[in-house]
Amino acid sequence: MALGTAAVLALGACSGGGTDGPDAGGDQELVLWHMEGTPNRVAAFESLAEKYNETNPEYPVTVQVQDWDQVYTKVAGAAQSGKQPDILFAIPDFATYVRNLGLGQSVTDVVDSLENEYGLIDAAKAPYQDDDEYWAVPLYGMVQMLWYREDMLAAAGVEAPTTWSELVDAAAALTTDGTSGIALPAGKNLATDQVLYSLMVTGGGANFFTEDGQVDIDTPETVAAFDLYKELLQYSPTDSANYAWGEPQAALNSGAAAMAIEKGQYLAPFAEESGLDPSQLGCAPIPVADEGGEPGSIYYSNGAMVLSEDSAKQAAAGDFLEWLLEPDNYGDFLNAEPGLFLPVTSGGAELEQWRSNEVLTTYAECVDAMLKQSETGELFGFVDGQYIDAVGEISGQNFLAQAIQQMHVNGMSAEEATAWAQEQMQAAID
Amino acid sequence: MTSLTASRRSGRTLRHRLGAVPRVVAWIVLSVIVLGPLYWITISAFKGREEIIRSTPTFWPETFTLSNFEQLFMSTEYPVFLTNSIIVAVTTTVVTVFVSLAAAYGLYRLKVPGSGKIAGIVLLSYMIPGTLLIVPLYRTLAGLELIDTHAGIVLVNVAFTAPFCTWLLRGFIFAVPREIDEAAAIDGAGPTRTMLQIVLPLLLPGIATVAVYSFVFSWTEFVFASQFIVSDALQTLPIGLSAIIGQYTVNWGLVMAGTLFTLLPTVVLFLFVGRYFVGGLITGATK
Numbered sequence: 001m002a003l004g005t006a007a008v009l010a011l012g013a014c015s016g017g018g019t020d021g022p023d024a025g026g027d028q029e030l031v032l033w034h035m036e037g038t039p040n041r042v043a044a045f046e047s048l049a050e051k052y053n054e055t056n057p058e059y060p061v062t063v064q065v066q067d068w069d070q071v072y073t074k075v076a077g078a079a080q081s082g083k084q085p086d087i088l089f090a091i092p093d094f095a096t097y098v099r100n101l102g103l104g105q106s107v108t109d110v111v112d113s114l115e116n117e118y119g120l121i122d123a124a125k126a127p128y129q130d131d132d133e134y135w136a137v138p139l140y141g142m143v144q145m146l147w148y149r150e151d152m153l154a155a156a157g158v159e160a161p162t163t164w165s166e167l168v169d170a171a172a173a174l175t176t177d178g179t180s181g182i183a184l185p186a187g188k189n190l191a192t193d194q195v196l197y198s199l200m201v202t203g204g205g206a207n208f209f210t211e212d213g214q215v216d217i218d219t220p221e222t223v224a225a226f227d228l229y230k231e232l233l234q235y236s237p238t239d240s241a242n243y244a245w246g247e248p249q250a251a252l253n254s255g256a257a258a259m260a261i262e263k264g265q266y267l268a269p270f271a272e273e274s275g276l277d278p279s280q281l282g283c284a285p286i287p288v289a290d291e292g293g294e295p296g297s298i299y300y301s302n303g304a305m306v307l308s309e310d311s312a313k314q315a316a317a318g319d320f321l322e323w324l325l326e327p328d329n330y331g332d333f334l335n336a337e338p339g340l341f342l343p344v345t346s347g348g349a350e351l352e353q354w355r356s357n358e359v360l361t362t363y364a365e366c367v368d369a370m371l372k373q374s375e376t377g378e379l380f381g382f383v384d385g386q387y388i389d390a391v392g393e394i395s396g397q398n399f400l401a402q403a404i405q406q407m408h409v410n411g412m413s414a415e416e417a418t419a420w421a422q423e424q425m426q427a428a429i430d
Numbered sequence: 431m432t433s434l435t436a437s438r439r440s441g442r443t444l445r446h447r448l449g450a451v452p453r454v455v456a457w458i459v460l461s462v463i464v465l466g467p468l469y470w471i472t473i474s475a476f477k478g479r480e481e482i483i484r485s486t487p488t489f490w491p492e493t494f495t496l497s498n499f500e501q502l503f504m505s506t507e508y509p510v511f512l513t514n515s516i517i518v519a520v521t522t523t524v525v526t527v528f529v530s531l532a533a534a535y536g537l538y539r540l541k542v543p544g545s546g547k548i549a550g551i552v553l554l555s556y557m558i559p560g561t562l563l564i565v566p567l568y569r570t571l572a573g574l575e576l577i578d579t580h581a582g583i584v585l586v587n588v589a590f591t592a593p594f595c596t597w598l599l600r601g602f603i604f605a606v607p608r609e610i611d612e613a614a615a616i617d618g619a620g621p622t623r624t625m626l627q628i629v630l631p632l633l634l635p636g637i638a639t640v641a642v643y644s645f646v647f648s649w650t651e652f653v654f655a656s657q658f659i660v661s662d663a664l665q666t667l668p669i670g671l672s673a674i675i676g677q678y679t680v681n682w683g684l685v686m687a688g689t690l691f692t693l694l695p696t697v698v699l700f701l702f703v704g705r706y707f708v709g710g711l712i713t714g715a716t717k
Contacts, residue, residue: 035677037677038673040505043505073657074660077564077565081568082572245677245678250682251485254483254484265678268679269479269679272479273479273483340678
């Protein structure tokens, strides 16, 4: 009896700790979900929300952190229960997934207003345009570069590569008994998808969909990019099949690898983790194919969707998102992760509040190089005005990365892996 | 004669010692396999960012630092995550013990019609993969207004721990002679009194086993907590710590410090009741 009473009391005691569900979470509250869980980003977003709430808005903002790996199922469950957040951070392919759940409101008026006020980069807003409406407000961009260790390249007498053949030669020349020429991810994850896609872009294979939305990845350009990846993996650490984002960065900073392909998160921890002067971190655009190549990289436009079905809350969410991009606030927002988050407004690159950040001043040349790289950024499913509804099914299952594993682990040729990817992707969206 | 006996004794001692070599070697190998990662996590948590990723690893911190722990406690909501985990794990444990004990006693001790089939169904429910139930559970908990509450997580946890714990208690209940019930009845004790005052004390090792199992299950549970909790203030340790790893950037020292402080409570628990748990699992499985 005592045990039972204790159980009931204990359960009752812990049932009061929660808040109501998100969308039902107080009629005068905007619940925002974001997936930037590292402590500095969490703190920066919460600080901005507090600053906004101090302006006494009718709808104050409450920030809640979610995990990228869990948010797909979480938002599906929330949608079925009518408990979705009012504002949801998203990337273009995730936005298609969310819209397919029946969620998402048009934010065209907000995007138009920001366009008129500050100007928005095409690469940032285009992936969210469908049916002549915008479905997310672009907030920050991310782009990939080739990162390298100046000291290691200098010691080997190697110049920063600009073409695929130079990249392979450099990787070979920089590979010794103790070090790898380049560290590439080859795990079944988004990191591998993204690095491969950057090489597909610079090889002329950015668009792998037909005009009617069918998969068309089995092309000579894609085969060439797959072949390059396979060749480069010879000069990558032997445990590359387990690599995602963190491992290549650790390899570069520790000197276990001389080159890596990734985004601007490489800037902030470089000096502390490598013990080197910041000048020893080199950066260059992604090398282009020797024939038919074009400059480019994967470009992720991160934006915010408005999910609330309440019209007053929709308007309030728009007010908050416009407030975020005001010059007095936008620099602080971008500095939630300095170097990784790039501005999406035309004048954002000149914001003193952003530019004066220590990381950005230390690596100003690389920051400028990333901004330039952004101009030729692409994202599969959204190339040249495309809007492939089913692209979330493809990115969510990491078919590009799985194809890399078919080569790296199962020994497939580039031709076989590309054909395999074609078959799997088409089956996923049929 | 004395010399011969001593020689024989010495030979037996040597053979005994040689015979122990495989056991000692196996013990050492197993210790390295089991404790090696724990050691590596522990010393890595005390290393600086440069040393922790060094390609030539150091087996003892050269740059001993507490900055990872400082960051864990100052920059993350670790104390909040820890408190939430304790609330959820302890409550799950208490409710599981109560539910599984009542169920096991009814199924395996009392003469309930169809108890054999019910016991089979209970065990079958344990075998359903939890991930298949996320959306239906989300809808159910939303209907009960239990999304984003610890009570919702506890209920789900109990739904998964209680069936296995009920089955686990089977062996312990069978080990208690039925003659005790009959003797108690002759002395005038009713079923409830017999259960609480006579049988229950004899089931304490089983209850300890069930308690440890449900506590560890709840402490490490990730999938449901990640789906059904949305507020930062209610997140449990596995969820909070997975968030600090983050996308794109990994602060390995912080992750190691967080991992160490997540492991500690369960390690301490096992130090005190681990032997009961292992013995209990065997008893539950073999009787």
